Amino acid sequence: MLVVVSTALAVGIGVPLGVALTRRPRLARPVLGFANVVQTIPSLALFGFLIPIPFIGGIGARTAIAALIVYALLPILRNTHAGIASVDPAVIESATGLGMTKRQRLWLVELPLALPVVLAGVRIATVVSIGLATIAAAIGAGGLGVLIYRGVAIVDHRLILAGAVPAALLALAADAGLGFAERRLR
Amino acid sequence: MIEFRDVRKSFGEARPVLDGLSFSVAEGETLALVGPSGCGKTTALKLVNRLLDHDSGEVRVFGRDVRGEDPIALRRRLGYVIQEAGLFPHWSVKENVEAVPRLLGWKQAERHARSEELLALVALPAAEYGERRPRQLSGGQRQRVGVARALAADPPVLLMDEPFGALDPIARRSMQKEFLDWKRRLRKAVLLVTHDLREAFRLGDRVAILDRGKARQTGTPREILAAPADDFVREFVSDELPGAPP
Numbered sequence: 001m002l003v004v005v006s007t008a009l010a011v012g013i014g015v016p017l018g019v020a021l022t023r024r025p026r027l028a029r030p031v032l033g034f035a036n037v038v039q040t041i042p043s044l045a046l047f048g049f050l051i052p053i054p055f056i057g058g059i060g061a062r063t064a065i066a067a068l069i070v071y072a073l074l075p076i077l078r079n080t081h082a083g084i085a086s087v088d089p090a091v092i093e094s095a096t097g098l099g100m101t102k103r104q105r106l107w108l109v110e111l112p113l114a115l116p117v118v119l120a121g122v123r124i125a126t127v128v129s130i131g132l133a134t135i136a137a138a139i140g141a142g143g144l145g146v147l148i149y150r151g152v153a154i155v156d157h158r159l160i161l162a163g164a165v166p167a168a169l170l171a172l173a174a175d176a177g178l179g180f181a182e183r184r185l186r
Numbered sequence: 187m188i189e190f191r192d193v194r195k196s197f198g199e200a201r202p203v204l205d206g207l208s209f210s211v212a213e214g215e216t217l218a219l220v221g222p223s224g225c226g227k228t229t230a231l232k233l234v235n236r237l238l239d240h241d242s243g244e245v246r247v248f249g250r251d252v253r254g255e256d257p258i259a260l261r262r263r264l265g266y267v268i269q270e271a272g273l274f275p276h277w278s279v280k281e282n283v284e285a286v287p288r289l290l291g292w293k294q295a296e297r298h299a300r301s302e303e304l305l306a307l308v309a310l311p312a313a314e315y316g317e318r319r320p321r322q323l324s325g326g327q328r329q330r331v332g333v334a335r336a337l338a339a340d341p342p343v344l345l346m347d348e349p350f351g352a353l354d355p356i357a358r359r360s361m362q363k364e365f366l367d368w369k370r371r372l373r374k375a376v377l378l379v380t381h382d383l384r385e386a387f388r389l390g391d392r393v394a395i396l397d398r399g400k401a402r403q404t405g406t407p408r409e410i411l412a413a414p415a416d417d418f419v420r421e422f423v424s425d426e427l428p429g430a431p432p
């Protein structure tokens with residue numbers, strides 16, 4: 001499914017980028033601000049913008065995945081940055097003082113302690129993406145959105161619900177599942 | 187083991203935090219660096235393990251200038267204990283104590299033997315406390331784990347920054363007693379920082395009184411009480427230790 005691919009890619013981009021931002025505090029504000037602005041672009045408009053762009057654009061699933069990554073990126077980026085920035089400074093200081101290299105400190109201390117917050121970001125990203133993915137049907141990406149659009153077109157409530165209900169259930173299930181994982185980690 | 191010679195350090199303000207600080211810590215000796223809050227004690231300590239770098243003068247550890255040393259390797263030979271202990275909350279007590287041996291690549295059996303030995307030393311038997319998380323311990327117990335963790339790789343030098351400062355008076359008193367006991371058994375060189383003159387006199391073989399970036403006087407508690415070097419020292423002692431001989 002679209003959402004799994006796009007969220008996985010957004011994690012792959014967002015987490016390293018979030019970590020990089022904690023290392024360059026001066027860049028953090030403008031980058032997070034820019035990501036915030038992008039987030040406010042209406043999704044249909046973003047799909048529209050992406051279509052003419054070569055390689056990632058065009059009609060179909062590839063454009064939809066690119067757009068979903070853009071939306072999923074902000075919560076993941078923001079939470080990774082916040083999660084690492086919120087690690088107790090005394091813990092960072094003792095990690096450094098005991099002789100951890102920067103890389104050891106990141107993998108052994110900072111990332112594990114930030115993990116619940118990062119996961120909360122992934123959860124938000126997933127839920128948002130499931131909702132948006134139904135709109136992606138408008139640009140021919142397929143999925144449950146197709147049922148919704150067809151239902152709207154022929155004014156068939158049952159067809160709309162056949163698309164909307166599973167999409168909502170999927171979002172709830174993803175939210176509950178990731179929420180459970182997050183609590184287990186705390 | 188540690189030597190400061192005319193060390194200067196500023197954070198960019200007009201007046202440097204350390205302005206010609208000199209003192210030394212001999213093998214097996216505890217030197218207590220004492221002075222009012224904000225006088226630069228923590229800054230001085232961090233110059234030793236290179237969490238900070240000084241501007242001028244010399245900081246020598248194990249007879250060598252720290253600026254020529256690899257900070258990572260240097261830190262693994264210097265035990266470090268801070269006020270809030272800074273334990274890793276996601277690791278068990280045992281894993282915390284085994285942190286440095288793990289970084290140094292010790293075998294698992296050696297690490298376990300070492301952490302059991304140290305947890306016994308700080309009166310937190312591994313069988314009972316080893317698997318607990320730091321949040322399941324009292325403040326005093328966390329501080330003991332902090333000491334055990336700092337001692338894990340048997341560093342010849344221990345740096346302690348207000349190690350008992352966050353504890354209530356009763357816990358602090360009992361930790362101070364235990365400190366004297368560990369000190370007698372382990373014979374480490376200890377540089378201990380505190381704003382509490384009473385604690386400095388109790389724990390330090392010698393005491394250095396810091397003010398305006400310099401050591402105003404360095405000597406045994408007896409020497410300082412008998413002959414305060416200047417007015418600042420005299421006042422500091424009489425303010426902090428009412429009832430001490432003038």
Ligand SMILES: Nc1ncnc2c1ncn2[C@@H]1O[C@H](COP(=O)(O)OP(=O)(O)O)[C@@H](O)[C@H]1O
Nearest residue numbers: 197203221222223224225226227228229230379
């Ligand atoms: N990283 C830093 N940047 C700027 N100023 C600092 C920094 N660390 C300490 N200072 C300043 O240096 C002075 C001494 O601080 P510190 O060494 O922590 O004092 P102490 O440990 O004796 O209480 C204080 O005025 C403090 O504000």
Ligand SMILES: [Mg+2]
Nearest residue numbers: 227228229348
């Ligand atoms: Mg301090």
